[in-house]
Amino acid sequence: xxxxxxxxxxxxxxxxxAAHRLFNPRxxxxxxxxxxxxxxxxxxHGHNFDIxxxxxxxxxxNTGMVMDLRKLKDVMHExxxxxxxxxxxxxxxxxxxxxxxxxxxxxxxxxxxxEPHIENGKLHxxxxxxxxxxxxxxxxx
Amino acid sequence: xxxxxxxxxxxxxxxxxAAHRLFNPRxxxxxxxxxxxxxxxxxxHGHNFDIxxxxxxxxxxNTGMVMDLRKLKDVMHExxxxxxxxxxxxxxxxxxxxxxxxxxxxxxxxxxxxEPHIENGKLHxxxxxxxxxxxxxxxxx
Amino acid sequence: xxxxxxxxxxxxxxxxxAAHRLFNPRxxxxxxxxxxxxxxxxxxHGHNFDIxxxxxxxxxxNTGMVMDLRKLKDVMHExxxxxxxxxxxxxxxxxxxxxxxxxxxxxxxxxxxxEPHIENGKLHxxxxxxxxxxxxxxxxx
Amino acid sequence: xxxxxxxxxxxxxxxxxAAHRLFNPRxxxxxxxxxxxxxxxxxxHGHNFDIxxxxxxxxxxNTGMVMDLRKLKDVMHExxxxxxxxxxxxxxxxxxxxxxxxxxxxxxxxxxxxEPHIENGKLHxxxxxxxxxxxxxxxxx
Amino acid sequence: xxxxxxxxxxxxxxxxxAAHRLFNPRxxxxxxxxxxxxxxxxxxHGHNFDIxxxxxxxxxxNTGMVMDLRKLKDVMHExxxxxxxxxxxxxxxxxxxxxxxxxxxxxxxxxxxxEPHIENGKLHxxxxxxxxxxxxxxxxx
Amino acid sequence: xxxxxxxxxxxxxxxxxAAHRLFNPRxxxxxxxxxxxxxxxxxxHGHNFDIxxxxxxxxxxNTGMVMDLRKLKDVMHExxxxxxxxxxxxxxxxxxxxxxxxxxxxxxxxxxxxEPHIENGKLHxxxxxxxxxxxxxxxxx
Numbered sequence: 001x002x003x004x005x006x007x008x009x010x011x012x013x014x015x016x017x018a019a020h021r022l023f024n025p026r027x028x029x030x031x032x033x034x035x036x037x038x039x040x041x042x043x044x045h046g047h048n049f050d051i052x053x054x055x056x057x058x059x060x061x062n063t064g065m066v067m068d069l070r071k072l073k074d075v076m077h078e079x080x081x082x083x084x085x086x087x088x089x090x091x092x093x094x095x096x097x098x099x100x101x102x103x104x105x106x107x108x109x110x111x112x113x114x115e116p117h118i119e120n121g122k123l124h125x126x127x128x129x130x131x132x133x134x135x136x137x138x139x140x141x
Numbered sequence: 142x143x144x145x146x147x148x149x150x151x152x153x154x155x156x157x158x159a160a161h162r163l164f165n166p167r168x169x170x171x172x173x174x175x176x177x178x179x180x181x182x183x184x185x186h187g188h189n190f191d192i193x194x195x196x197x198x199x200x201x202x203n204t205g206m207v208m209d210l211r212k213l214k215d216v217m218h219e220x221x222x223x224x225x226x227x228x229x230x231x232x233x234x235x236x237x238x239x240x241x242x243x244x245x246x247x248x249x250x251x252x253x254x255x256e257p258h259i260e261n262g263k264l265h266x267x268x269x270x271x272x273x274x275x276x277x278x279x280x281x282x
Numbered sequence: 283x284x285x286x287x288x289x290x291x292x293x294x295x296x297x298x299x300a301a302h303r304l305f306n307p308r309x310x311x312x313x314x315x316x317x318x319x320x321x322x323x324x325x326x327h328g329h330n331f332d333i334x335x336x337x338x339x340x341x342x343x344n345t346g347m348v349m350d351l352r353k354l355k356d357v358m359h360e361x362x363x364x365x366x367x368x369x370x371x372x373x374x375x376x377x378x379x380x381x382x383x384x385x386x387x388x389x390x391x392x393x394x395x396x397e398p399h400i401e402n403g404k405l406h407x408x409x410x411x412x413x414x415x416x417x418x419x420x421x422x423x
Numbered sequence: 424x425x426x427x428x429x430x431x432x433x434x435x436x437x438x439x440x441a442a443h444r445l446f447n448p449r450x451x452x453x454x455x456x457x458x459x460x461x462x463x464x465x466x467x468h469g470h471n472f473d474i475x476x477x478x479x480x481x482x483x484x485n486t487g488m489v490m491d492l493r494k495l496k497d498v499m500h501e502x503x504x505x506x507x508x509x510x511x512x513x514x515x516x517x518x519x520x521x522x523x524x525x526x527x528x529x530x531x532x533x534x535x536x537x538e539p540h541i542e543n544g545k546l547h548x549x550x551x552x553x554x555x556x557x558x559x560x561x562x563x564x
Numbered sequence: 565x566x567x568x569x570x571x572x573x574x575x576x577x578x579x580x581x582a583a584h585r586l587f588n589p590r591x592x593x594x595x596x597x598x599x600x601x602x603x604x605x606x607x608x609h610g611h612n613f614d615i616x617x618x619x620x621x622x623x624x625x626n627t628g629m630v631m632d633l634r635k636l637k638d639v640m641h642e643x644x645x646x647x648x649x650x651x652x653x654x655x656x657x658x659x660x661x662x663x664x665x666x667x668x669x670x671x672x673x674x675x676x677x678x679e680p681h682i683e684n685g686k687l688h689x690x691x692x693x694x695x696x697x698x699x700x701x702x703x704x705x
Numbered sequence: 706x707x708x709x710x711x712x713x714x715x716x717x718x719x720x721x722x723a724a725h726r727l728f729n730p731r732x733x734x735x736x737x738x739x740x741x742x743x744x745x746x747x748x749x750h751g752h753n754f755d756i757x758x759x760x761x762x763x764x765x766x767n768t769g770m771v772m773d774l775r776k777l778k779d780v781m782h783e784x785x786x787x788x789x790x791x792x793x794x795x796x797x798x799x800x801x802x803x804x805x806x807x808x809x810x811x812x813x814x815x816x817x818x819x820e821p822h823i824e825n826g827k828l829h830x831x832x833x834x835x836x837x838x839x840x841x842x843x844x845x846x
Contacts, residue, residue, distance in 0.1 A: 002535075007564040008527045013556045017272065019160035019187040019229075024767055035768065037775075043229035046160040046187005048272050054560075062447055063458065064525030069557050070460075088160075088184035102769030104713050112707075131158065131189055133718045134774050137759075141712040143676075148705040149668050154697045165344055176345065178352075195701075203588055204599065205666030210698050211601075243346030245290045253284075275351050278291040278336075299554065301442035301469040301511075306626055317627065319634075325511035328442040328469005330554050370442075370466035384628030386572050394566075413440065413471050415577045416633050419618075423571040425817075431809045432842040477842075485729055486740065487807030492839050493742075581836065583724035583751040583793075607793035610724040610751005612836055652724075652748035695722065695753050 009124055010066045011054040014076050016085035018093075019046040020101040044088060050129040051080070053114065057121025067120035079113045103130045107138040115140070150265055151207045152195040155217050157226035159234075160187040161242040185229060191270040192221070194255065198262025208261035220254045244271045248279040256281070291406055292348045293336040296358050298367035300375075301328040302383040326370060332411040333362070335396065339403025349402035361395045385412045389420040397422070432547055433489045434477040437499050439508035441516075442469040443524040467511060473552040474503070476537065480544025490543035502536045526553045530561040538563070573688055574630045575618040578640050580649035582657075583610040584665040608652060614693040615644070617678065621685025631684035643677045667694045671702040679704070714829055715771045716759040719781050721790035723798075724751040725806040749793060755834040756785070758819065762826025772825035784818045808835045812843040820845070 022039040023032040032040040039045070053076060057066035084093050089101040095113055099105045107128045115123045129135040163180040164173040173181040180186070194217060198207035225234050230242040236254055240246045248269045256264045270276040304321040305314040314322040321327070335358060339348035366375050371383040377395055381387045389410045397405045411417040445462040446455040455463045462468070476499060480489035507516050512524040518536055522528045530551045538546045552558040586603040587596040596604040603609070617640060621630035648657050653665040659677055663669045671692045679687045693699040727744040728737040737745045744750070758781060762771035789798050794806040800818055804810045812833045820828045834840040 004531075005564060006531050007562075008530060009560040009562075010527060011558050011560070015272075017186050017188050019185040022769065024769075026767075038227035041227055041229070041233070043232045044160040044185055044187065045158050045227040045229070046185065047158055048189045059525060059527035062449075064445065064447075064523035064528050066527060086179035086182055086186040088182070088186065091184045092182070100769035102764060104715060104764035104771060105769050107713060108709075108711050131156075135716050137714040137716070139712075139714075141710060145672075146705060147672050148703075149671060150701040150703075151668060152699050152701070163346065165346075167344075200666060200668035203590075205586065205588075205664035205669050207668060241346035243341060245292060245341035245348060246346050248290060249286075249288050274295045276293050278293070280289075280291075282287060282289040297554075299468050299470050301467040304628065306628075308626075320509035323509055323511070323515070325514045326442040326467055326469065327440050327509040327511070328467065329440050330471045368461035368464055368468040370464070370468065373466045374464070382628035384623060386574060386623035386630060387628050389572060390568075390570050413438075417575050419573040419575070421571075421573075423569060427813075428846060429813050430844075430846040431812060432844075433809060434840050434842070436838045482807060482809035485731075487727065487729075487805035487810050489809060579836075581750050581752050583749040602791035605791055605793070605797070607796045608724040608749055608751065609722050609791040609793065610749065611722050612753045650743035650746055650750040652746070652750070655748045656746070695720075 006058055007056060008059065008066060009054050009056050010069070010121070011052050012069050012072045012076065013050060013052050014073065014081060015048060015050045016081050017046065017048050018084055018087050018089050019044040020089040021045065022100065022102060024100065044090070047130050050135075051076070051110070052125075052127040053123070054125040054127070055118060055121035056124040060120070065120075067118070071119075075114065075117045079117055080110050083113075103128050103134070103136045107136050111138055111140055147199055148197060149200065149207060150195050150197050151210070151262070152193050153210050153213050153217065154191060154193050155214065155222060156189060156191045157222050158187065158189050159225055159228050159230050160185040161230040162186065163241065163243060165241065185231070188271050191276075192217070192251070193266075193268040194264070195266040195268070196259060196262035197265040201261070206261075208259070212260075216255065216258045220258055221251050224254075244269050244275070244277045248277050252279055252281055288340055289338060290341065290348060291336050291338050292351070292403070293334050294351050294354050294358065295332060295334050296355065296363060297330060297332045298363050299328065299330050300366055300369050300371050301326040302371040303327065304382065304384060306382065326372070329412050332417075333358070333392070334407075334409040335405070336407040336409070337400060337403035338406035342402070347402075349400070353401075357396065357399045361399055362392050365395075385410050385416070385418045389418050393420055393422055429481055430479060431482065431489060432477050432479050433492070433544070434475050435492050435495045435499065436473060436475050437496065437504060438471060438473045439504050440469065440471050441507055441510050441512050442467040443512040444468065445523065445525060447523065467513070470553050473558075474499070474533070475548075475550040476546070477548040477550070478541060478544035479547040483543070488543075490541070494542075498537065498540045502540055503533050506536075526551050526557070526559045530559050534561055534563055570622055571620060572623065572630060573618050573620050574633065574685070575616050576633050576636045576640065577614060577616050578637065578645060579612060579614045580645050581610065581612050582648055582651050582653050583608040584653040585609065586664065586666060588664065608654070611694050614699075615640070615674070616689075616691040617687070618689040618691070619682060619685035620688035624684070629684075631682070635683075639678065639681045643681055644674050647677075667692050667698070667700045671700050675702055675704055711763055712761060713764065713771060714759050714761050715774065715826070716757050717774050717777050717781065718755060718757050719778065719786060720753060720755045721786050722751065722753050723789055723792050723794050724749040725794035726750065727805065727807060729805065749795070752835050755840075756781070756815070757830075757832040758828070759830040759832070760823060760826035761829040765825070770825075772823070776824075780819065780822045784822055785815050788818075808833050808839070808841045812841050816843055816845055 021044045022036040095109045125139050127137045162185045163177040236250045266280050268278045303326045304318040377391045407421050409419045444467045445459040518532045548562050550560045585608045586600040659673045689703050691701045726749045727741040800814045830844050832842045
């Protein structure tokens with residue numbers, strides 16, 4: 001007999017389209033433009049963001065699942081996507097108020113939104129793509 | 142001997158990240174919101190746009206190329222990408238002034254920007270992805 | 283002034299997951315297995331199908347769109363995806379009754395389902411991927 | 424001199440196309456349909472599954488490789504793909520007999536098939552995509 | 565009754581990995597380096613090429629297929645891939661002897677290799693990707 | 706108050722196109738051909754390599770970033786891509802001299818090139834794709 005617990009990591013992907021700009025409100029416009037370049041454009045730019053949410057857990061004997069991914073999808077929509085999809089991250093998103101809109105900060109705030117609503121398994125990782133060339137991962141550390 | 146002319150269609154891909162919103166300035170806010178839904182968000186949203194520019198022509202005997210794709214890339218940057226990348230399509234892009242910022246309209250205006258600068262071959266098609274789920278093609282018709 | 287009509291080709295992608303098998307009911311089991319190989323497996327196999335529906339038309343002045351892609355998405359769901367997603371194409375799909383479940387045949391039958399419901403623009407092409415390595419296109423010819 | 428051991432993680436991807444359904448044989452049809460929804464369809468549905476097998480090890484001095492990936496590919500074919508590709512996971516696959524056909528369960532059973540046949544390096548992770556939107560990882564825990 | 569002939573375009577994808585360099589043997593090294601830049605590197609560079617072969621035809625009533633794609637795959641391997649995969653296009657490939665190794669030229673020569681061996685349907689298009697950013701299409705014109 | 710340190714893992718992707726061959730200089734040609742097969746081709750073959758460089762760190766309060774990814778991109782170009790892109794890995798790349806050109810070895814040598822130049826955060830992982838079907842990861846162990 002195996003002594004493994006059969007711990008699996010299950011991931012659901014979603015996406016949202018949003019506008020943002022990078023700027024530090026404590027800096028002058030010139031400082032922002034010098035540091036952030038075109039990412040500081042005052043009229044914003046935007047991205048198709050891809051988000052991957054990973055849970056860690058053991059499959060339930062009755063369902064074969066750690067958590068029903070359709071429920072996870074619902075949680076992702078209610079607490080994250082409905083607030084950020086087709087929005088301006090700097091202006092419209094309550095959980096980003098007072099935070100710089102970098103993906104490093106966004107992923108940490110999304111974690112805070114999701115974690116209280118994961119009923120089965122444990123939130124393990126959130127991976128957020130800004131473009132296919134740059135992305136960030138956060139493990140709740 | 143073959144009587145073929147060896148006409149090929151050569152494509153270069155690029156991308157840009159931009160903000161936009163859909164709205165008709167002749168409509169009220171309510172009408173815009175009713176028709177365009179979340180795409181009308183006043184604070185804008187955004188996308189990673191992918192653009193494919195296709196030329197039709199015959200390869201030059203000395204170079205093996207219809208047009209040097211590095212030159213095509215330069216043309217795409219000078220006349221399109223430098224104007225639209227990390228910009229707000231509604232506010233910042235000269236060639237979109239007075240046009241609704243739908244991909245159907247954007248692709249036609251990009252054609253007008255590029256066509257005068259294609260030196261070898263003939264501009265055949267521009268394909269513009271707004272998301273991986275929706276895109277538009279224009280053949281100059 | 284340009285004499286172009288600004289005819290564009292606008293595409294919406296969707297996907298469905300379905301089971302099927304290839305077999306000719308007029309052939310014996312041996313003939314089917316010999317010709318279709320593992321694709322004839324009596325207990326079925328399946329795919330993640332990707333479908334791209336392309337309309338040809340001119341953008342409306344008030345909306346900037348040929349057809350509202352959200353409406354096109356609804357039409358695709360009502361007349362195709364709700365009937366075929368998470369189904370067995372050989373057994374469950376009304377519009378495939380009596381047809382062999384090859385992608386060559388599926389794409390033609392999907393065209394018949396969609397064409398009567400395209401209100402703006404004209405149905406131009408349906409492209410159906412069975413895997414990333416094989417796909418079929420149909421232009422209503 | 425570096426004190427690193429140069430431990431690398433080398434991955435080989437493959438894919439298989441299979442039919443399955445989700446259902447609990449201890450539940451009634453109504454219970455299954457209520458919980459699993461369209462995934463419980465009695466006539467099955469299917470997917471293009473992508474599988475990534477990762478080994479951990481140190482490159483051999485003579486070959487520059489942890490394990491010859493062509494041999495790993497052969498092992499994957501002999502012990503997994505030949506048994507599951509173009510099959511019905513609920514009916515045809517010996518190593519899934521008596522198991523619910525969820526990806527959480529499939530990935531654990533595939534691990535058991537492969538592990539005894541990894542000659543060089545150590546089986547580190549199996550990642551299994553059901554669709555591009557949902558996948559599972561298993562590290563043998 | 566429909567008067568359509570149900571003409572479909574069926575495509576099979578494959579890939580090959582090869583080395584090449586761009587240079588004109590009638591030019592000096594300096595001229596080649598000046599024009600082709602790093603693509604002229606004397607020791608070669610290389611690519612993962614993706615090739616899509618499209619046939620035009622009508623599905624056979626007995627098979628539901630224009631041409632058995634496994635047979636098409638075999639033809640692609642015998643007459644193209646076995647000659648070019650893991651090869652140096654400038655030195656090793658018989659059908660490229662005396663031709664500059666640009667994708668514009670490669671796609672035309674591959675057409676000549678494949679066309680005589682298409683038994684069902686008609687060779688319609690070959691699409692060849694050098695990178696995800698540049699590709700060429702040839703329709704036998 | 707949270708006791709998390711908000712440690713994130715930020716990744717930048719790049720690519721390069723290069724030629725290489727697998728062979729052991731201590732073996733005869735026959736031995737090399739027997740073991741490495743077509744990968745030993747004396748005239749080389751090539752690939753489009755994708756490289757992902759991941760840093761671990763905490764976002765700076767003033768910039769919202771672990772390390773400015775444009776600077777990371779510059780470092781990747783100066784110390785890796787400018788040396789290996791459009792090159793022959795066996796003949797042209799200084800940091801691969803005397804090493805077999807397997808991806809297991811390449812990824813370790815790239816780590817040595819990059820690590821001294823990471824100013825913010827800590828180099829965490831380098832992932833190198835040779836094809837979409839095989840890739841290697843190295844964590845500096």
